Amino acid sequence: MAKAEQIKALIRSHLKRDDERFVTIALQLAANEAKKGHSTLAHEIRSLVDQRTESNVTVVSISDDLADLVQQGNLTGELTSLVVRDELKKRIERIVKEFHQAEKLARHGLGNRRKILLSGPPGTGKTMTAAVLASQTGLPFYVIQIDRLVTKYLGETGAKVRQIFAMIRKRPGVYLFDEFDAIGAQRGSENDVGEMRRVLNALLQFIEKDDSRSIIVAATNNLSALDSALFRRFDDILNYDKPTIDEIVALIENRLGTFKGRFSAASIAKKAIGLSHAEITQACDDAIKDAILSDRKKVTQACLAQTLFDRKAAYSN
Known part of the structure; x- marks a missing residue:
């Protein structure tokens, strides 16, 4: 109860x-x-x-004006499904714990962590982290398509940002600003234009003044591209890397599940070095599909080695 x-x-x-x-x-x-x-x-x-x-x-639904910019995300489930460093997992657990005990913190004049910046290469678990936060807090999960916001509504971007933050206030949820560097790039950079400077200034103000119940998550593949003024607006910054050998083993075992054949995941993990979490997951899925279509109940080591090789080969073309 x-x-x-x-x-x-x-x-x-x-x-x-x-x-x-x-x-x-x-x-x-x-x-x-x-x-x-x-x-x-x-x-x-x-x-x-x-x-x-x-x-x-x-309960506010997504308006027609924001329908192509704000998408309902898929909830992933348990934190155990996220294969990241133990230190990173503890920090994610802390965000969830503070959310569930926000009332206790408020009585002491403190707020829970609500504004989180995630940084790291593509496919290393940033989007999945936001989905896990939504699942663990019980909040709906929304993904803000920043690239569409900038390219499609240049000239109207500031107004759209204002609408998004109005939704954040009215509809508690976990809001993921994907490809955040598209709008949060350093002011004064070579690609800087007057319109985007104004948008960034507005974004800084919206983030700082937001006092909603929502959790705001910004994800970037390039932390150095972000304007330094953004960093102090976030309660926590989590850095993601490509998986270690131990994490690769855990990824393979988790993804293959009952399809895993009689081979050690550790024996093949080295073949996946350099690939992201998402790429390893895709390679495992490809191996499972091959097993199913070949009427096999298990994935063989040779098949998984080939699908991992295929993923790596894509970079050499």
Whole structure:
């Protein structure tokens, strides 16, 4: 059942008519019940929150103006599905813990970590981290397509950014700003234009002033390209790298699952060095597909070695 503090916080938010807080706590309860294996109850709580006509809580949907910029993301599930360094996993767990105990922190004048910057090469787990944060907090997951925002609405970008942050305030969720460097590049860089300077200035103000219940996650493949003024706007900066040998072994074993043949993942891990988490996952999927289409129940070591080689070969063409 729900913790006493959450129940009291839910009642307080209702009495104060703080709809945003009410929704956030209700989703926290759903996430807690899901962790305990009470999936039916968790689903029922989330359904009640989403039924605006049967609830006094206002839940804002994605407007037509933002439909091509804000997309509903897929929830990944457990933190155990994210193969990253232990130190990084602990920091992610801390974000989740602070979210679930935000009320306790608030009583001491402190806020939970809500603005997170993720940096690292493509395919190293940044997007999956945002999805895990959404799943573990019980919040909806939204992906902001920054590249579309800039290229399609140049001249109107500032207005669109304002609309997005209005949604962040009204609809608690985990919001991932993907390819963040497209809009957060250093002012004064060679590619800098007056329009983008104004957009970046507005973005800095929106991030700093945001006091919503949402979690804002920005992901970049190039940390050095970001304007230095952005860094102090974030509560935490997490750096991702390509997987180590141990992480490669864990990735292979997790992804192949029951399809793994009688071979040691450690014996083939060296062949995957240099590939990202996503590329290794794709190579494992390719090997599973080959096994299925060949009417085999298991993936062979030779087949996995070939799919890993194929992934690496793409860089030499």
